[in-house]
Amino acid sequence: MNRFDFLRPTGLTEAIAEGGKPGSAYLAGGTNLVDLMKIGVSRPERLVDISRLPGLDRIDWLEDGSVRIGALVRNADLAYDIRFASAFPAVAEALLSGASAQLRNAATLGGNLMQRNRCAYFQDGASACNRRVPGSGCDALHGENRLHAVLGWSENCIATHPSDVCVPLVALDAVVEIEGPQGPREIALDALHRLPGDTPELENALLPGELIVGLRLPAEAKAFAAKARYLKLRERMSYAFAVVSAAAMLTVEDGRIREARLALGAVAAKPWRARAAEASLIGALPDTEAFAGAAALALAEAKPSGANEFKIELARRILVRALTLAMEGTPAVMPALPASPFSTHTGDRHVA
């Protein structure tokens, strides 16, 4: 780990003034940044500890029916907040499917949104990686890439965004609240993460020194509470990043789908909202045929970036499965294995 100056600002203004200086990085729970600093991938000159900034660890229910989650709310606290989890069950399920209980106790919502990708070449200082060293090339393109992107990638970078919680959040039209040297602004979560294009080193829309202070879910997002699921396929049962994941949420009226929200995880450099697939479901009967049609649309533009063609079919199937389970209804209690496709029926055990 490189040497750095460590700052503990007591207020937002001070934090942003320090965070705006070249070489600064914000430190929240540290579960991603400290890891990357240990392996030399992140080398900040100045670490601005935001973990104790006042007022950013609250969940506020606003008068217009929306809810604002402070950027420092810990992943576990959000997932187990009873009011929040009953209004947004797929968000809670996604949170509980991520990392481990220890990590969820430390990780913040802002940090989860801003976590870096998990490409092995990004983490290995001896490999070429356009994200780590712009212009150096991309060793993943002809390397181990079975878990890399199938949507929105470019020859310059094929990494995926690893966050689980971003997937249902982007489906629910979450809005990111930002403070920065130029004052406050807000953007759709859908616009926070950037696709690589010709500038893979630009991972997100934040300007230097900008800090995420919170995230808002609009009042309309609550309409999906009764039929909402997040499903995550992993290479082991728990404590693993997604191979592919999907959030599916429905409202149904007179036996037909009134509104649908769909997003895929671990397929692109951003949580992938599937708007055309959503539109195809409006007014449809909620059956397998409609779900398969939506899944086909969601993956219509997909193409393998390497030895990962299987992810395209897997993503289609996980989307159909998520829609089918959403249609069955949000489980009354959180499944023992949150988001696991292997625990759809209560009473099932993965070991005898």
Next chain:
Amino acid sequence: MTLSISLTVNGQPRAIALDDPRVTLLDLLRERLHLSGTKKGCDRGQCGACTVLVDGRRINACLSLAATLDGASVTTIEGLAEGEALHPVQAAFIACDGFQCGYCTPGQIMSAVGLISEGHAGDDAERVRELMSGNLCRCGAYKGITEAVLQAQREMTAETGRDAA
């Protein structure tokens, strides 16, 4: 640049001068406070061997910079027993054969203490396994670990039930 922090470690208030902000809570405990019960496995948040409680919540000490913890209360495996009397989770790990080599055990036990106080597992072995998945055991003592967590939880609930009565 020296940073001073105050920590309560296993009930003892300590004033700590950090000459280097890179020190993790794990290295502080092991190398400077000589509490080597907390183990280093991966040093990257992937194994759970370094699990301790900070302000009552289980976290990975290897990913937590000590400098961020001013004023916090830390409990490690050394702080569980009361004199010769083992904590119910420690006793249950012995009774249920919840280990073989023992390297992961301090982390497993601290994680179990955290899990029980969080209260989300009920008496469901599947939920215990899921909520203990942040603690790897290379010896594969998982069956005994799950039983130990459930047994300790039953004892601790009976205990508080008695106190309340």
